[in-house]
Amino acid sequence: MDLLNTLVDKGLRRELxxxxxxxxVLATSDDDLLDVVAAAGKVRxxxxxxxxxxxxxxxxxxxxxxxxxxxxxxxLGSEAGILKYTWLKPDEASKAAAAGLAGGAKxxxxxxxxxxxxxxxxxxxxxxxxxxxxQNEGVExxxxxxxxxxGQAERLREAGADAYNHNLNTSESTYGDITTTHTYADRVDxxxxxxxxxxxxxxxxxxxxxxxxxxxxxxxxxLRELDPDSVPVNFLIPFEGTPLAKxxxxxxxxxxxxxxxxxxxxxxxxxxxxxxxxxxxxxMQPLALNLANSIFLGDYLTSEGQAxxxxxxxxxxxxxxxxGADQITLPEHRAAGxxxxxxxxxxxGSAAQTGCGSEAEAxxxxxxGAxxxxxxxxxxxxxASAPAGTNEPRTDLVAVRxxxxxxxxxxxx
Ligand code: SF4
Numbered sequence: 001m002d003l004l005n006t007l008v009d010k011g012l013r014r015e016l017x018x019x020x021x022x023x024x025v026l027a028t029s030d031d032d033l034l035d036v037v038a039a040a041g042k043v044r045x046x047x048x049x050x051x052x053x054x055x056x057x058x059x060x061x062x063x064x065x066x067x068x069x070x071x072x073x074x075x076l077g078s079e080a081g082i083l084k085y086t087w088l089k090p091d092e093a094s095k096a097a098a099a100g101l102a103g104g105a106k107x108x109x110x111x112x113x114x115x116x117x118x119x120x121x122x123x124x125x126x127x128x129x130x131x132x133x134x135q136n137e138g139v140e141x142x143x144x145x146x147x148x149x150x151g152q153a154e155r156l157r158e159a160g161a162d163a164y165n166h167n168l169n170t171s172e173s174t175y176g177d178i179t180t181t182h183t184y185a186d187r188v189d190x191x192x193x194x195x196x197x198x199x200x201x202x203x204x205x206x207x208x209x210x211x212x213x214x215x216x217x218x219x220x221x222x223l224r225e226l227d228p229d230s231v232p233v234n235f236l237i238p239f240e241g242t243p244l245a246k247x248x249x250x251x252x253x254x255x256x257x258x259x260x261x262x263x264x265x266x267x268x269x270x271x272x273x274x275x276x277x278x279x280x281x282x283x284m285q286p287l288a289l290n291l292a293n294s295i296f297l298g299d300y301l302t303s304e305g306q307a308x309x310x311x312x313x314x315x316x317x318x319x320x321x322x323x324g325a326d327q328i329t330l331p332e333h334r335a336a337g338x339x340x341x342x343x344x345x346x347x348x349g350s351a352a353q354t355g356c357g358s359e360a361e362a363x364x365x366x367x368x369g370a371x372x373x374x375x376x377x378x379x380x381x382x383x384a385s386a387p388a389g390t391n392e393p394r395t396d397l398v399a400v401r402x403x404x405x406x407x408x409x410x411x412x413x
Contacts, residue, residue: 056100079241126159235276
């Protein structure tokens with residue numbers, strides 16, 4: 001397939017594919033799927049070997065958000081029966097983080113629901129970052145607190161944060177259909193603030209919200225332009241009680257094509273499978289490790305993931321290895337120049353990122369996703385497509401989080 005050979009060559013040179021080539025990846029048929037995974041896998045292994053980075057989410061403040069992100073279980077007016085609690089104390093957050101680190105994670109992603117932090121919030125999160133860093137040598141810490149005001153990124157950096165997550169979520173042209181309480185430009189501004197402060201920027205998307213292939217390609221090209229060190233790819237978990245509860249339009253094959261497209265467009269970036277991994281990829285998760293080099297260990301912000309032990313077994317069975325604390329995540333050129341080169345010593349090699357994004361599960365705009373149906377374009381040149389029909393809702397796979405942070409029950413790690 002000329003298309004795939006061309007995309008591999010470009011991926012190894014970090015050359016940007018054309019939009020037509022990116023759309024063609026999304027249009028490939030199921031017969032071509034393994035060829036697509038094999039091709040994108042060459043690019044993944046060239047930049048990240050067979051390492052899989054484990055990240056661990058700690059939900060510092062759950063629910064109670066004044067924003068109206070339609071995919072989010074924590075949104076204003078959400079009827080999703082999620083945990084609701086205000087700020088965890090630094091020692092509570094540090095205890096939660098320690099479980100994830102003991103489970104093999106090397107990055108802790110501190111997330112709080114809400115439009116954006118007050119300066120008082122930045123103080124309390126700074127205390128939490130210091131507590132975690134003091135108790136866990138070499139740990140990477142990312143913050144995801146929403147829209148940032150001037151000076152806040154610098155203060156988080158001074159407190160020891162390595163990275164900041166804030167996802168773009170979807171294309172600029174459709175952003176207003178998803179959220180009305182803040183804008184796409186607000187989000188771009190926060191990612192740029194993180195960059196400017198020397199934090200490693202992390203910014204990703206949510207697939208499966210009824211967007212078209214063009215929308216998906218749009219947001220991924222915008223992300224490439226913003227140049228984060230990491231791109232979380234969320235697959236919408238359609239929470240009952242949110243406006244997108246009926247949006248069950250992803251298939252495991254569609255998710256794999258989306259991850260492959262992201263890998264080709266952002267070849268040397270940490271591509272993370274974020275929220276919706278278990279719900280939408282299901283038994284195809286191991287195959288997706290050929291495309292993404294990073295996942296979340298344990299639970300998401302408001303929903304439960306598979307057991308941490310199952311993730312470790314899956315990684316080993318698929319022939320991959322958990323990235324060690326002493327290993328640099330990002331390729332040398334990005335680690336050196338990236339968000340926080342100074343973090344090379346800390347193994348984050350530019351302080352990869354998180355993506356913890358609350359969006360991670362359609363949680364906090366920095367936080368979920370699903371794409372939909374592709375179509376047949378014979379061979380590889382298929383035509384771009386609008387979302388295919390709705391698939392069988394798999395609400396049986398969605399478990400609202402009832403353990404870990406904000407509860408008396410041990411976390412999943
Ligand atoms: S994504 Fe974040 S800002 Fe949007 S409703 Fe959810 S918690 Fe609030």
